Amino acid sequence: MTITRLLARPLLASMFVAGGVNALRNTEVHAAKAKKVADRVVPLAQQAAPGVSIPTDPVTLVRINAGAQILAAAALATGRVPRLSATVLAASLVPTTLAGHPFWEETDPQAKSAQRLQFVKNASVLGGLLLAGVDTEGKPGLAWRARRAASDVRREAKQVAKDARREAKLAKAQLT
Structure with missing residues (x-):
């Protein structure tokens, strides 16, 4: 201070x-x-x-x-x-x-x-x-931290969706 x-x-x-x-x-x-x-x-x-x-x-x-x-x-x-x-x-x-x-x-x-x-x-x-x-x-204030957390969640959700698509492709390839 x-x-x-x-x-x-x-x-x-x-x-x-x-x-x-x-x-x-x-x-x-x-x-x-x-x-x-x-x-x-x-x-x-x-x-x-x-x-x-x-x-x-x-x-x-x-x-x-x-x-x-x-x-x-x-x-x-x-x-x-x-x-x-x-x-x-x-x-x-x-x-x-x-x-x-x-x-x-x-x-x-x-x-x-x-x-x-x-x-x-x-x-x-x-x-x-x-x-x-x-x-x-x-x-950082509360508003900044909330925006940052929301951004982190969106980024993580995109990564999870991307990983899920990749895993689905691999699973499909193994079945055929």
Whole structure:
């Protein structure tokens, strides 16, 4: 593991630990902001996963999001399942950003500028998380290994078929 990865993961994760702890300490404030996004996203999630029980209460959703951020950030910072934890953080960052930094709703130019800056910062962090989510540290990823295994199976099947045809010809020649 390079020094860059040793530093980058904890630095990237630190924002989510702080944000998750803050959300748990100020759940009601965050829930008020999250309500608009939750009111739109929860029905879509319920349609996408009809058999799954999805909470509708913004307070519960904020707590779940905060917990997911803290756990995934700890996993990312320590290098445990870094690709999965980066993906979880990326997924949690989207609703957090939409709820927390809706610059398009601001009328005050200063507030709009501050919210836009935070929105763009989160979008930049999202890009870093997406990169971390696909980083294989120089090792082949699961998709590559699956393609390679399928290719190996096809090659082996062709060889078996070729050997079977050859054996059938030899058997036929011995019978005649």
